[in-house]
Amino acid sequence: MELTRDEVMRIAQLARIKLTEEEVTSLASQLSNILGHIAAMQEVDTSGVPISASILPVTNVMREDAAEPSLPIDEALANTPEREDNFARVKAVLE
Amino acid sequence: MAATKKKTPETAPWQWTIHEAADQLRQKKISSVELTQAHFERIRAVDSSVKAFLTLLEDSALAEARNADEKIAKGGNLSPLTGIPLGIKDVVVTKGIRTTAGSRFLEHFIPPYDATVMTKLRSSGAVFLGKLNMDEFAMGSSTENSAYGPTHNPWDLTRVPGGSSGGSSACVAAGEAMGSLGSDTGGSIRQPAALTNTVGLKPTYGRVSRFGLIAFASSLDQIGPFARDARDCAYLLETIAGYDPHDSTSVNVPVPNYAAELTGDIKDMKIGLPKEYFVDGAEPGVTKAVEEAIAVYKKLGAKFVDISLPHTKYGLPCYYIIAPAEASANLSRYDGIKYGLSLHETAKDLEDVYKSTRAEGFGPEVRRRIMIGAYALSSGYYDAFYKRAQQVRTLIKKDFDDAFGKCDIILTPTSPTTAFKIGDRTSDPYSMYLADLFTIPANLAGICGISIPGGFSEGLPVGVQLLGNTFAESDILRAADAFERVTDFHTQMADLSASAVKPKRKKSS
Numbered sequence A: 001m002e003l004t005r006d007e008v009m010r011i012a013q014l015a016r017i018k019l020t021e022e023e024v025t026s027l028a029s030q031l032s033n034i035l036g037h038i039a040a041m042q043e044v045d046t047s048g049v050p051i052s053a054s055i056l057p058v059t060n061v062m063r064e065d066a067a068e069p070s071l072p073i074d075e076a077l078a079n080t081p082e083r084e085d086n087f088a089r090v091k092a093v094l095e
Numbered sequence B: 001m002a003a004t005k006k007k008t009p010e011t012a013p014w015q016w017t018i019h020e021a022a023d024q025l026r027q028k029k030i031s032s033v034e035l036t037q038a039h040f041e042r043i044r045a046v047d048s049s050v051k052a053f054l055t056l057l058e059d060s061a062l063a064e065a066r067n068a069d070e071k072i073a074k075g076g077n078l079s080p081l082t083g084i085p086l087g088i089k090d091v092v093v094t095k096g097i098r099t100t101a102g103s104r105f106l107e108h109f110i111p112p113y114d115a116t117v118m119t120k121l122r123s124s125g126a127v128f129l130g131k132l133n134m135d136e137f138a139m140g141s142s143t144e145n146s147a148y149g150p151t152h153n154p155w156d157l158t159r160v161p162g163g164s165s166g167g168s169s170a171c172v173a174a175g176e177a178m179g180s181l182g183s184d185t186g187g188s189i190r191q192p193a194a195l196t197n198t199v200g201l202k203p204t205y206g207r208v209s210r211f212g213l214i215a216f217a218s219s220l221d222q223i224g225p226f227a228r229d230a231r232d233c234a235y236l237l238e239t240i241a242g243y244d245p246h247d248s249t250s251v252n253v254p255v256p257n258y259a260a261e262l263t264g265d266i267k268d269m270k271i272g273l274p275k276e277y278f279v280d281g282a283e284p285g286v287t288k289a290v291e292e293a294i295a296v297y298k299k300l301g302a303k304f305v306d307i308s309l310p311h312t313k314y315g316l317p318c319y320y321i322i323a324p325a326e327a328s329a330n331l332s333r334y335d336g337i338k339y340g341l342s343l344h345e346t347a348k349d350l351e352d353v354y355k356s357t358r359a360e361g362f363g364p365e366v367r368r369r370i371m372i373g374a375y376a377l378s379s380g381y382y383d384a385f386y387k388r389a390q391q392v393r394t395l396i397k398k399d400f401d402d403a404f405g406k407c408d409i410i411l412t413p414t415s416p417t418t419a420f421k422i423g424d425r426t427s428d429p430y431s432m433y434l435a436d437l438f439t440i441p442a443n444l445a446g447i448c449g450i451s452i453p454g455g456f457s458e459g460l461p462v463g464v465q466l467l468g469n470t471f472a473e474s475d476i477l478r479a480a481d482a483f484e485r486v487t488d489f490h491t492q493m494a495d496l497s498a499s500a501v502k503p504k505r506k507k508s509s
Helices: A005-015 A021-043 B018-026 B032-050 B058-074 B116-124 B166-173 B190-196 B230-240 B284-299 B312-333 B350-361 B364-377 B383-403 B429-436 B440-445 B473-486
Strands: B053-056 B085-089 B127-132 B179-184 B199-202 B222-227 B270-274 B303-307 B409-413 B448-457 B460-468
Touching: A005 A021, A005 B364, A021 B312, A021 B364, A021 B383, A021 B429, B018 B032, B018 B058, B018 B230, B032 B053, B032 B058, B032 B085, B032 B127, B053 B166, B058 B127, B085 B166, B116 B230, B127 B166, B166 B179, B166 B190, B166 B222, B179 B199, B179 B230, B190 B199, B190 B448, B190 B460, B199 B230, B199 B473, B222 B230, B230 B448, B230 B473, B270 B284, B284 B303, B284 B409, B284 B448, B284 B460, B284 B473, B312 B364, B312 B383, B312 B429, B312 B440, B364 B383, B383 B440, B409 B473, B448 B473, B460 B473
Parallel strands: B085 B127, B085 B179, B270 B303, B270 B409
Antiparallel strands: B053 B127, B179 B222, B199 B222, B199 B448, B409 B460, B448 B460
């Protein structure tokens, strides 16, 4: 299984990680190697086998829709790099 | 280095087990403040070479110890952990205390709340010595992926202590803490325990709340204890286990009094030996120690049955789709906007804030896993990778369901090798993944497992893994404790030259 440089750049875009030219080259080889090992899974006959997203026998755990005090805003935003009033500030999305 | 039979009558407090220390505290032969100070002295003596701690909490620990001493003086109903100095893996959030997850991304992150396990330990009166080193975001098997440098194995400082909970294993092995918490997604508690001669337990998925555990792979992650024997693990587990309304995947099953289940009686317990775990690949010294452990269990009256877990060899490939897929989603929260590292001042637009911050904040292994996950989940590849991995997971779970129809617990080596040299596996990521070959299937199946000291190979510890069915922690703890009653591997501590005291604990009980 060989990943091309274009594929590595496509994945990096999906993952929102900036890569240098050298990193694209080394990741192409490292990820290809890992995916080569993972390919062993393709030989398993999975026809008719249900998926396991979790091993728990529970689904859709709900709680009462009751209002409760939450983390105070100042505490919640204490680690925020750029804050304005009660919000995390970001660069303009639409210019 | 390896086991000699000599027992020393006098040992230093940092060599005691938690239950030995709890007795001494109750008899007022030592105070929690003295016990805590003894551990900080030990940390000062050895941690410059072991490097288990990322953050030390001496002032708050001594305050907690004074509170514990007041509780003890009042008497009444005390937890076995009251006044006991512990270390916490730096992936468990601690209110007001920097929590890094071993990542540059969270170098200055101060959590605004405590994880549920911390809340529970605090109310037991435990003392927190500090936060422990780990592979970045718990991705790794050696702690070499920590942004803060590797932890060193106390048994041989040129070797790794395992990972990702390498700080948690090393601090207990080196006498720097009496017990610790780690997290296990594919073996990150059991493998480091095996490499450092400590006892490490991965609870059943859902047994312990993950609220406040920095997420790696949410369907696999569990918090669990490290200690120097099964009894101490039982005390730690019964304190941190239980349903938590803050974690919808914690399960509302009553928490047994695990310590009370350590009867020493495992006569007629049926132990399964899966043939797939006893094929090529394991080091001869590991195989020999495991065979000797089997002989010990036979003497104790256990019955052995041959079992098969036919999808074992697909565990690793299955895991390396599911865990990175979940990680790629979980780690999308590190965006340079909400908390943690941000390159917003130099980035040219919003997209660039994300991309440059993530390039700067994540180390190479974390990047690799995020990218594998993003690839496996991407359009056109989802069915071939992620869906198929979830189907294989079903088959692996079914293997264990079938096996537990024939046996009570399963015995295997914990890791195919003893501790490897720092630097040996960093150039080939997949060779590092192989360290978790025997531990990964339990996470995929959600069952519990424990690694116990099973002997030594060329002076390095060998771990024996006991796997139990879901919520059958009592079974593996009882089997671990029964083994410890007739062996002394777990009483051996590493001979760190920095120590003035001969590091050999007396045999407990």
